[in-house]
Amino acid sequence: NITVLGASLLTSADKPLNDWRDRAILGATQYEIASLKVTNENGGFELGKKDADWVITSPVSGAAEESEVNSLLTDITSAKATEIVSETADDLAKYGLDKPKITATAKLSTGGEKGIQVGSKIEESYYAKTVADAGSAQIFKIDSALYDKLNVKLAALRSKQFVKLDRDGLTRFELKNSNGKLVAVKKDDKWIVVEPADKKDKEAQTFKLFTPFESKASEVIDKPTAAMTAKLAKSPIEVRLTDKNGKTTVVKFSEADGEDIYIRVDGRPELYKVGKMMLEGLNFKIEEAI
Secondary structure, three states, X not given: OOOOOOHHHHHHHOOOHXXXXXXXXXXXXXXXXXXXXXXXXXXEEEEEEEOOEEEEEEOOOEEEOHHHHHHHHHHHHHOEOOEEEEOXXXXXXXXXXXXXXXXXXXXXXXXXXXXXEEEEEXXXXXXXXXXXXXXXXXXXXXXXXXXXXXXXXXXXXXXXXXXXXXXXXXXXXXXXXXXXXXEEEEEOOEEEEEEOHHHOOOEOOHHHHXXXXXXXXXXXXXXXXHHHHHHHHOOOEEEEEEEOOOOEEEEEEOOOEOOEEEEEEOOOXXXXXXXXXXXXXXXOOHHHHO
């Protein structure tokens, strides 16, 4: 029998061997990654899981920006080699892989590790090789977009949320500002004023109390200058948030430094830089929140 087939079949089948190869680099999904260590030209960092959330574990400890971490993991796990260069890795120096610019290693929840090392640049690509339990001899190319993603700065991954506000878990709110002191406690899903005495038992407006805490900082500062610390020493506003377990989080706001202010949460060394409008939003008259 003779069968007539479309010419497109021949076109599809007439490809070099490399075009048929699986070019997936990591061979794991982002949901299998339990931790990630990256050393790059901007320093490096380590990420881990705390319950369901991603956190930074090195070189500092703190919450991670979930959307940034998910974007990084998506790009790593979906990345594919643009070209297979060599089946052997006998001469790593030739590709800049004897001293890689970037090494990213993921520990998997299923056990074992997988990763990638990136070497020299060639035109708009970079030479790379995988790092896995069984090792890998292949040298391949990756595009510059993946290199840029792996060369991310730690600051981009830091959570800019200075307080993770759980309204349902809070039981007490205290505010001191230039206009006085406001204390409110939660009763039957309403926030009732305790202080000042002349406003006692009135209901507080929750948007006035909590909306500023939903804002994010523009920058996280791990090593504040003496001038920044001095601004905080003259803190015009302090807020205390107490949860149902009795834990109190103290948040201090600095005086304005140009168009910005600094925020520090007691017990944490870093400062958060935000626009001075937040200071103005919290420096309300007590009667304005009732």
